Amino acid sequence: VRASWGRRCCAVVRVLVLQAAWALSGGQVRYSVPEEAKAGTVVGRLAQDLGLEAGEAEARRLRLVAQGRRASVEVSGASGALLVSSRLDREELCGKSAPCALRLEVLVERPLRVFHVQLEVTDINDNAPIFPAARKNLSIAESSLPGSRFPLEGASDADIGANAQLSYTLSPSEHFTLDVKSSDENRKSLFLVLAKSLDRETIPVHRLLLTASDGGRPSLTGTTELVISVLDANDNAPQFNQSVYKVKLPESAEVGTFVARVNATDADEGSNKEFSYSILSSIPIGNKGLFTIDTKTGEIRLTGTLDFENVRLHELQIEATDKGTPPLSGHCSVELEVLDVNDNAPEVWVTSLSVPVPEDASVGTVVALLSVSDRDSGANGRVRCWVWPASPFGLEATFAGSYSLVLREALDRERVSEYEVEVRAEDGGAPALRGRRGLRVAVSDVNDNAPAFAQAVYTVLARENNAAGAELARLWARDPDEAGNGRVSYSVWEGGVGGGWRPASSYVSVDAESGRLWALQPLDYEELQVLQFEVRAVDAGEPPLCGNATVQLFVLDENDNAGGAAGEAAAAAGSVSVSGTLWAWAAWGAPAGQVVAKIRAVDADSGYNAWLRYELWEPRGKGPFRVGLYSGEVSTARALEEADGPRQRLLIVVRDHGEPARSATATLSVSLVEAAEAALAAAAGSSSSSSRSAAGAEMGAGAASAATNVWLVVAICAVSSLFLLAVVLYGASRWAPRAAVLSGPGPTTLVCASEVGSWSYSQRHSRSLCVADGAGKSDLMVFSPNFPPPPPGPAAKDTQPEPSALLDTVSGSSFLALPLLSLLWAVAV
Incomplete structure (x- = not known):
């Protein structure tokens, strides 16, 4: 009996091999094995039938995928043969169904492929007939x-x-x-x-x-x-x-x-x-x-x-x-x-899942392998599958009841970092039943985003005399990548072209991690008004990507310079300076309002900090002299009398408008003489200040009177010209289109101060305006950087106020003050 059984097994094996070869040529591997075969029985040379070379089965991890029940066959890792691993009972597996076919899925990695093997368990006569009762x-x-x-x-x-x-x-x-x-x-x-x-x-x-x-x-x-x-x-x-x-x-x-x-x-x-x-x-x-x-x-x-x-x-x-x-x-x-009634919903099983998926994965990449089955028959057992939501994944049928989840669209982790995908199956019954299986597909990051600053141009205002190490601003660049690809470091870049670029490494430094901008040394407005440089943000990806932002650092003036009057005072109307004291002459009987001398002080600051005012400190009360608040002119407050004495000593204080205010003093000694002596002294003082010679010392009272008249005519013409110029500029600023003013980039504007403290501004050109003799002086600096259009959404916290508000305020006040002050000056003269 055993010999007969052995001969039958050999014949069956030969038939099985022939059937397997025929099935492979048709695109599917089919094997047959009798039930009750012993463990270790070779079902077929699976690796060879799948076209794998010797030793490739173990290298590529040839393995079976179990589907809901304990597998009775296994793949030999060394030879790649399909072996019986445990007892096969056809009656237990399939009952009375014929033929008894088991569908197996075989996976091969590197690259990932799936093969389908059909194993038919043939019946042997291992069950005797049984009657209901003995x-x-x-x-x-x-x-x-x-x-x-x-x-x-x-x-x-x-x-x-x-x-x-x-x-x-x-x-x-x-x-x-x-x-x-x-x-x-x-x-x-x-x-x-x-x-x-x-x-x-x-x-x-x-x-x-x-x-x-x-x-x-x-x-x-x-x-x-x-x-x-x-x-x-x-x-x-x-x-x-x-x-x-x-x-x-x-x-x-x-x-x-x-x-x-x-x-x-x-x-x-x-x-x-x-x-x-x-x-x-x-x-x-x-x-x-x-x-x-x-x-x-x-x-x-x-x-x-x-x-x-x-x-x-x-x-x-x-x-x-x-x-x-x-x-x-x-x-x-x-x-x-x-x-049959449609009472069994389709079942979806995930046999393999390859996650996370890199965001640069190509279209068509296989993400998962799935198996779908329905126990019903006929239309109730016909199943259709789809992915919800459809984008960016789709299903491709690989075999009856087997599908591949593939990538249909390019991924972007910064937009969606993880997908909740649901594979849904629906049978053909009425009503149809559905099954589903959820998948979580994570997307891994790739360094595909460069750091981007919140602003292309940062405008930073810093007061002079700031402490070394003081924080000037905080820059921030956003990189939507994660981990090292999104870790940003900052640095000051000395590069750039154009005359407006200055080296910045000696003035400022930027923290590599936080983006905080620090001052390396105190800033001095009188030395540096504008510093323009570039900050670069570089991520830690491979390869690294970078972004740039321009920083315009404007130094704001502080009142750190007092007006100097003693050494800078200029004599007028016959005054002279001897050993730090100013001397002037006034005639007995001079009427009220006659100018005796003029004090002029210089302040190295700018703007309000350099707007000076003059006060008569001594003598106080009802003295015979007074000083112009902003002009510095010393004139008689009343007619001079002999009771005033031969000499008056005046202490004049010059103050600026800074916070806190700074001051300087000047001493003026006025000698009271006869009218003829006063005329000779005035002529001598005028000649000495203009030609630096002593030739005018012998001029008479007639020459001094003629010289005085000439200077009065020149002063009246100058004041009138300035008044007309102020009116023209005021009209031009009122009717000039504002859009043209604010559209240009606007270089730094320098404004000069006068004795009465007036100033002007310009967007495209730098103008100096003076209403008194003497060189023009920088008084107020107004800038108009070329800001980029703001991004949509809420404004950033460090948004600077609109320049137009400041410009409108300055323009209105200054141009209204100019004609009025000029008119007052003309009347005083």
Whole structure:
């Protein structure tokens, strides 16, 4: 027997190899293995059939993917052969289904590929026929006529095919024979046929052995003992109006659903005519409890639930037994066909998942492998799949029930760093059922974004005399990448072109991590007004990316210079300076308002810090002299008298408008002389200051008077010219279009101060305006950087105020003050 079994196994293996080669040429690997094969049995050379070279199976990790049940086969890592790993029981795997095919998925990595292997488990004759019971008791009336038929329960065989084709034999008997009828190839009806009339008095009990043999080689058998009791009297058994009742019910039928009504009649009279119904047996064995029958009416109802996926056809043997003595029975069968209902939703399984996906992954990259199945049949088992939301992934069918999740669009981690993908499946039933499986696909970062500053140009205002190490501003560049790709470091870049660029490393420094801008040394407005440089932000990616921003640093003036008057004072109207004291002459009887001298001070600051005012500190009270608040002119407050004495000593204080204010003092000594002496002193002082010679010392009173008149005419003409110029500039500023003023980049504007503290501004050109003699002086610096248009959204915290507001304020006040002050100066002269 063992030799025969070995020869059959060799033949089967050869057939399997031929089938596998044929299946591979058709695009799918198919193998066949008999059930109950020993562990370690080689099913097929899987690696070779898949086209892998020797040793490539282990290098590329050839492996099987289990799908919901314990795999009974495995792949040898060294040889790549498909081996039996545990006991294969075809009856346990597939039941009565034929053929019994297992679908396996084989994965190969580097690169990732999936192959589908179909393994057919063939049946061997390892199950003997089994009867429902080892003994069957029958009661047959002795009045039964020869040819009477009595149904018997057949045996069942768990095998399939020829191994499950049963034949029956009955032990020799002169009274009984066996009649076997095949309703189809799988079901046979057995009847015990009475061949000869019975005589209870001769043989009250007949014992027969019923044997069932299958078609396997070798054949296996099963037996049951028939114990036949011969009864007396009642010689008419109930008869059904149909021998077979056929019924169809959906598997969704509820408990208590009406199945069928059987009907039988008995020709006897009295108690022999009364009978009751019962369920004798069921096929498959063990499902008898799913049904109940009313013993009187013959109504059959469900007591359990039907499942099309487990049993598609139920066969019940119904018996009607009368109350005669002995009782007689009639028999019929009820065949219940279970109709499929869409009660199983599709199931989605993830067999492989490759995450995270780099954001620069190419379109078509396989992200995951999935398997989809539905236990229903027909349209209820046809499944369609899709991805929700569809973008940027899609499904591609690779085999029946197998799909690949692939990349359909380019990824951007800065826009979406993780996707919640749902694979949905829907069958073709009505109503359709759906299954789903959620996937979380993370996107890994790639350095594809350069740091970007919040502003292209930063305008920074810093006061002079700031402390070394003081924070001037904070710059920030955004890099949407993550980890090292988004870690930004800052540095001051000395590069750049154009005359406006100055080296900045000696003035400022930027913190590499925080972007804080520090001052390396105190700033001095009188030395540096504008510093323009570039800050560069570089990320830590590979390769690194960078972004730039321009910084315009404007130094604001502070009142750190006091006006100097003692050394800078200029004599006027005949005044001279000797040993740090200013000397001037005034004539007795000079009327009120006559200018005696003019004090002029210089302040190195600018703007308000250089706007000077003059005060007479001593003598206080009702002295004979006064000083102009902004002009510095010393004039008589009343007519001079002899009681005022020969000499007046005046202490004049010069203050600026800074916070806090700074001051300087000058001493003026005024000698009171006769009118002729005063004229000679005035002529001598004028000649000395203009030509630096002593030739004018001998001029008379007539020459001094003529020189004075000439200077008065020149002063009146100068004041008138300045007044007209102020009016023209005021009109131009009022009617000039504002858009043109604010559209240009606007270089630094220098403004000069006068004795009365007036100033002007310009957007495109630098102008100096003075209303008194002397060189123009820088008074106020106004800048108009070329700001980029602001980005949409809320304004940044460090947004500077609009330059137009400052310019409008300065322009309005200064141009209104100019004509008024000029007019006052002309009247005073």
